Amino acid sequence: MNGQFERAPVGIIEVDPTGTVRAVNERADALLDIGSAGVTDETVGSLFPMSVEASVPRAFETPPEERLSVEEFYPDLDSWFEVTIVPADDSVFIYVRDVTDRHRLEKELTQREADITRLTVINELISDVLAALVKASTREEIAETICARLGETELYDFAWLGERELGTDEIVVRAASGTTGRTLDSIESALEAGEGIPEAGVVEAGQPEIVQPVGANDSVPRSVRRAAFADGLQSMLAVPLTHGSTVYGVVGLYTSEQDAFGSRERAGFGTLGEMAGFAVNATRHRSVLLSDTVVELRLRITDRSDPLVAAAAEHDASLSVDGLVPAAETPLCYLTVDGAEPGDVVESLAAAEMIESTRVVDGTGGSVEVGLGGDSLLGRLLTRGGTVTSAIFDSSGGTVTVDISPEEDLRRLADGVTRGFDAEVAAKRERDEEIVTPQAFRDRLDDQLTERQESALRTAYLADYFESPRESTAEEVAEALDITGPTLLHHLRAGQRKLLAEFFDLHEDHPRSQGQ
Amino acid sequence: MANDKTASLPVALVVDDEKEVADAYALRLRGICDVETVYDGPSALEVISEKTVDLTLLDRHMPGMSGDEVLGELDNHGYDGRVVMVTAIDPGFDVLDMPFDDYLCKPVDREDIREVIGHQSTILGYELLGEYFSVESKRQVIAAEVDADRRADHGEYQRIATRARQLERRARRLIDESPELLAEFDAVDREGR
Numbered sequence: 104m105n106g107q108f109e110r111a112p113v114g115i116i117e118v119d120p121t122g123t124v125r126a127v128n129e130r131a132d133a134l135l136d137i138g139s140a141g142v143t144d145e146t147v148g149s150l151f152p153m154s155v156e157a158s159v160p161r162a163f164e165t166p167p168e169e170r171l172s173v174e175e176f177y178p179d180l181d182s183w184f185e186v187t188i189v190p191a192d193d194s195v196f197i198y199v200r201d202v203t204d205r206h207r208l209e210k211e212l213t214q215r216e217a218d219i220t221r222l223t224v225i226n227e228l229i230s231d232v233l234a235a236l237v238k239a240s241t242r243e244e245i246a247e248t249i250c251a252r253l254g255e256t257e258l259y260d261f262a263w264l265g266e267r268e269l270g271t272d273e274i275v276v277r278a279a280s281g282t283t284g285r286t287l288d289s290i291e292s293a294l295e296a297g298e299g300i301p302e303a304g305v306v307e308a309g310q311p312e313i314v315q316p317v318g319a320n321d322s323v324p325r326s327v328r329r330a331a332f333a334d335g336l337q338s339m340l341a342v343p344l345t346h347g348s349t350v351y352g353v354v355g356l357y358t359s360e361q362d363a364f365g366s367r368e369r370a371g372f373g374t375l376g377e378m379a380g381f382a383v384n385a386t387r388h389r390s391v392l393l394s395d396t397v398v399e400l401r402l403r404i405t406d407r408s409d410p411l412v413a414a415a416a417e418h419d420a421s422l423s424v425d426g427l428v429p430a431a432e433t434p435l436c437y438l439t440v441d442g443a444e445p446g447d448v449v450e451s452l453a454a455a456e457m458i459e460s461t462r463v464v465d466g467t468g469g470s471v472e473v474g475l476g477g478d479s480l481l482g483r484l485l486t487r488g489g490t491v492t493s494a495i496f497d498s499s500g501g502t503v504t505v506d507i508s509p510e511e512d513l514r515r516l517a518d519g520v521t522r523g524f525d526a527e528v529a530a531k532r533e534r535d536e537e538i539v540t541p542q543a544f545r546d547r548l549d550d551q552l553t554e555r556q557e558s559a560l561r562t563a564y565l566a567d568y569f570e571s572p573r574e575s576t577a578e579e580v581a582e583a584l585d586i587t588g589p590t591l592l593h594h595l596r597a598g599q600r601k602l603l604a605e606f607f608d609l610h611e612d613h614p615r616s617q618g619q
Numbered sequence: 620m621a622n623d624k625t626a627s628l629p630v631a632l633v634v635d636d637e638k639e640v641a642d643a644y645a646l647r648l649r650g651i652c653d654v655e656t657v658y659d660g661p662s663a664l665e666v667i668s669e670k671t672v673d674l675t676l677l678d679r680h681m682p683g684m685s686g687d688e689v690l691g692e693l694d695n696h697g698y699d700g701r702v703v704m705v706t707a708i709d710p711g712f713d714v715l716d717m718p719f720d721d722y723l724c725k726p727v728d729r730e731d732i733r734e735v736i737g738h739q740s741t742i743l744g745y746e747l748l749g750e751y752f753s754v755e756s757k758r759q760v761i762a763a764e765v766d767a768d769r770r771a772d773h774g775e776y777q778r779i780a781t782r783a784r785q786l787e788r789r790a791r792r793l794i795d796e797s798p799e800l801l802a803e804f805d806a807v808d809r810e811g812r
Contacts, residue, residue: 153649155642155656178643217682318710332710333717335679335687359687361680361707 114199122147122163125194134199136180147197152177159197162188167195174202221258222367228256229371236382242351245382246278249354249375254281259358260336263287265294265302266352267514274303277352282334286357289330298324302353305341309350311373313364314339317357331357338363342372346380349512354379397506398513398533399492405500406525409480410455411438411473415496417451418443424494425470426607427485433459433474434485440469457482480524487516502529548605556598559584559591628653629740629793630671634663634689635678635705640725644676647729648736660684664696671785673700673793674739676732677719680707690718701739744793751786752804758783
């Protein structure tokens with residue numbers, strides 16, 4: 104080999120057609136880590152490092168006649184070489200170039216492209232779930248929608264959704280989708296055994312959590328880790344379903360991908376959890392409006408730290424709640440006092456904590472108005488989504504019946520009461536709510552209004568008496584009906600009272616709905 | 620690639636989507652196995668259905684068809700060899716109720732891979748040897764009852780004889796002690812009883 108070849112920037116090995124080495128240049132020596140002394144007369148097969156394909160030794164099984172170019176990986180040198188074998192006259196030249204950097208760069212590029220594709224797919228998935236959430240009208244549908252969309256993609260192996268069991272701290276599996284394998288079984292067993300799993304922690308903390316690798320993380324019970332390892336699951340993301348400070352549940356997302364979840368996934372799925380929480384919250388309101396079944400709770404309270412319990416006991420009186428106005432900042436409660444002077448009861452209540460205001464509405468009828476603080480028993484029930492249907496307090500304590508939609512957080516309501524007071528849930532039942540059609544409402548009202556009351560209301564309404572400002576005065580309407588002004592006002596008020604009583608659904612035997 | 624020198628070695632299949640990793644494993648197994656190397660799940664299944672593979676070293680996390688998916692398909696391809704999973708983490712579990720026979724954690728060093736493969740070869744070898752003894756006993760019983768010239772037409776006999784030959788060949792390549800064990804087995808005079 105002449106000097107030019109010797110110092111060429113490419114590895115060159117000159118061999119005879121049978122593969123016996125004649126010369127090796129500097130570059131080839133360095134690239135192939137030969138340690139050049141005494142390599143001539145060896146076969147190229149023993150000189151060349153090993154590769155799986157072993158293309159170079161195989162090229163010399165018979166004397167090569169054609170030019171051959173291959174790219175191979177040489178594990179012992181951790182390098183990729185482009186090897187070109189060129190037969191010429193009575194010699195064969197083997198050219199060797201190191202192409203490791205190009206291979207590593209290509210690999211990195213492929214990885215980046217895969218990352219980008221993955222992020223795009225995740226974003227599409229998330230907006231897909233969000234779109235589907237809009238159409239979900241019940242809590243079950245929301246749970247199933249989320250699990251189905253997340254669990255059945257290529258990206259993730261399975262998803263499950265857990266919620267707190269009513270009245271307990273236990274998490275139960277509400278929905279699951281995908282290849283749940285042994286892992287979901289072991290999650291259920293761990294939940295039943297009361298072992299802490301990351302998903303339960305997320306329900307407490309209200310923040311998404313990434314656990315990877317699942318098989319080697321101490322926050323996961325050993326049985327779940329074992330199952331996850333057997334199922335080949337590597338990464339887990341737990342996302343809470345939150346609305347404000349309320350956590351409605353948790354989604355556990357499992358995948359066999361290594362390090363599948365980063366800050367971007369955490370943020371993206373965190374938003375998904377918030378939207379799902381928002382959707383759950385919306386269905387709660389919708390369900391109160393539309394649901395035809397309600398859960399009725401009867402609570403017993405003897406704790407005199409509640410002002411109404413205390414007042415009834417102090418005066419040995421019966422206080423029955425006629426109605427509540429929950430919308431105001433301080434809920435207003437209308438009570439009928441029986442067995443004591445309303446003025447005395449009001450006086451005691453006025454001095455009590457948790458009472459914001461008091462007023463005697465009707466001294467002889469025993470009617471009083473009380474502004475309740477949010478911490479009082481009834482205040483707590485109202486702020487937690489309950490509808491108080493009856494409440495009676497007497498010397499032995501109080502009995503309160505409260506309706507709540509089946510999808511409402513019953514546990515939160517019950518806890519809110521029992522944590523504040525010595526009180527207990529005496530009974531719980533589900534019942535069908537009577538659905539009143541507009542026609543039935545009209546028919547019922549019709550039965551109650553006298554002919555005169557109805558014609559007074561109709562005439563006043565059509566004469567724009569109820570507009571503001573009035574288009575017709577009371578005198579004008581009275582004249583049209585050929586009655587006196589005071590008579591008209593009497594009929595109007597009686598009619599309005601019946602209309603409102605029917606609308607607010609007060610019982611017919613209720614003092615306020617009685618009278619002409 | 621296989622020549623006479625490697626024909627008597629256990630047949631190992633290395634499956635890893637990263638060529639650099641797969642090739643390194645393959646070279647580490649040189650001398651103790653006749654190694655086939657593939658870089659994706661479908662190719663692995665193709666090899667399995669074409670030849671008798673004793674040991675599969677399977678990367679768990681491959682794009683497309685994962686190691687677990689390949690594992691699930693092996694049964695359908697009549698695979699009766701051992702499977703060693705190569706995983707990214709080491710949770711330190713025993714493999715008693717795992718769907719594979721053993722696992723190695725990346726990065727896998729030369730000694731571990733040879734040891735695990737050697738260990739699995741031995742286990743499989745004894746399994747197959749046990750099966751051989753049972754099949755060969757049956758063959759000998761039939762051989763004693765059926766005249767030599769009628770055996771060629773005896774379907775059951777032919778099936779058992781073929782199976783016994785396969786098992787013996789595999790047991791021999793898997794465990795070093797097989798010649799002695801086979802000799803002891805042959806020394807028992809069953810037909811005389």
